[in-house]
């Protein structure tokens with residue numbers, strides 16, 4: 340029960356008792372309360388919940404982009420900063436955030452160009468992938484030499500995912516990467532991500548407020564409720580892989596989406 | 612013909628010569644009208660401005676004189692521009708990294724910016740004598756502020772989500788500067804450079820009003836004392852054209868550097 344997270348084998352992300360408050364102009368906001376979470380290696384886990392429940396905040400704490408007030412976070416038994424120093428965290432933000440002066444290929448290669456000391460340090464679980472291979476897998480091979488402003492929104496987001504995968508980090512953190520896309524691009528992007536993930540099997544913590552997206556992509560859905568942000572329940576998604584668009588038409592899929600939504604609603608009402 | 616009369620811009624027409632002529636027609640007509648007004652005024656009031664042919668005659672009778680003055684002023688302007696812009700940019704890089712530097716530099720920079728340059732110029736002559744140095748310093752001072760502000764804003768105007776990507780990669784300060792801040796700042800830096808380039812000639816000429824017998828500023832002062840209208844106005848037009856050429860160079864450089 341009280342074992343240190345480092346003792347747990349096969350756990351990529353271990354979160355214990357994380358608390359987070361934001362203070363703005365005197366008023367304090369309890370953004371995260373008593374967060375405990377284990378993400379097993381090679382699993383696709385989604386944080387699901389309404390706006391303001393602290394999904395992004397939790398993800399940023401995992402990435403080391405934000406400090407928690409209390410509790411501990413270990414990535415492979417080490418604090419986030421250590422994983423980050425070895426480039427073992429791939430961060431895929433909400434907007435593609437491509438660098439407009441770089442071509443699509445150069446953008447996909449970004450992780451190789453910065454923090455060169457990480458490449459000299461041994462002992463990393465990172466296995467960089469060929470950017471061109473990823474661009475091809477994402478249907479962007481014809482645009483490898485194009486600049487981001489020549490791409491559509493959906494293509495830019497795919498380029499951003501290529502950049503994330505090319506880094507070869509064992510842990511990938513994605514904060515609503517598809518939220519800005521139109522419905523059709525979004526569905527296409529989800530299926531591409533499923534395919535890519537099933538090929539490389541990285542540990543992923545994904546954030547969304549779409550129940551269908553959470554069910555389609557994940558092995559586990561972490562249902563969060565707001566005020567203060569808590570983990571209400573964890574729903575296992577035992578749908579077979581590989582997954583395809585046909586899965587979305589099955590009754591099992593629909594039942595799980597309903598179940599996830601229902602779980603959220605019950606937790607939310609209890610919180611009010 | 613249709614290109615000249617059509618009002619809806621069509622893509623295919625944009626590069627055709629007809630369209631080009633159409634775009635040139637308005638300024639050309641205005642320019643001719645302006646020239647006519649100039650000539651009319653010059654003939655009716657001979658002490659106000661010289662007729663155009665008087666300037667052309669003076670310019671073509673002694674081009675070496677004009678070129679020598681132009682070169683003299685241009686050197687001060689360019690050296691001062693490079694020095695002022697470089698210092699401003701280096702300070703901007705420091706400011707975005709060290710908060711204390713911002714609070715230290717900005718008030719002083721503001722003070723320098725509001726000090727009338729015509730007041731500083733004679734003081735610099737006293738300090739540095741009849742050399743090029745005071746003129747370079749004046750130019751450096753006038754180009755400094757626009758570059759400092761634009762570079763500081765530009766180096767800070769980084770996409771926060773791209774910054775998050777850099778931070779999770781544990782990118783070094785150098786990585787962030789070279790691969791994120793610097794490229795992000797370029798549009799701002801060139802906007803600053805356009806402002807600086809257009810004030811560089813102004814600074815050089817004003818500073819040459821005192822403390823030197825060379826350069827366009829000195830030549831304008833000399834022409835004033837002799838009431839040589841042709842020389843005075845030739846210099847004025849020449850300096851305007853030079854400033855315009857400098858601006859054009861900056862625009863060309865911008866198009867070559869920023870290709871996204």
Ligand SMILES: Nc1ncnc2c1ncn2[C@@H]1O[C@H](COP(=O)(O)OP(=O)(O)OP(=O)(O)O)[C@@H](O)[C@H]1O
Pocket residue numbers: 361362363368370388389390391392393394395396397548568
């Ligand atoms: N930097 C900050 N300063 C102050 N308050 C913040 C900050 N970041 C987040 N918050 C607050 O913390 C709470 C949780 O925010 P967070 O962005 O984590 O929610 P979220 O679940 O990601 O929501 P969304 O689905 O809208 O993205 C919100 O009430 C938000 O206003």
Ligand SMILES: [Mg+2]
Pocket residue numbers: 394395396514
């Ligand atoms: Mg969010």
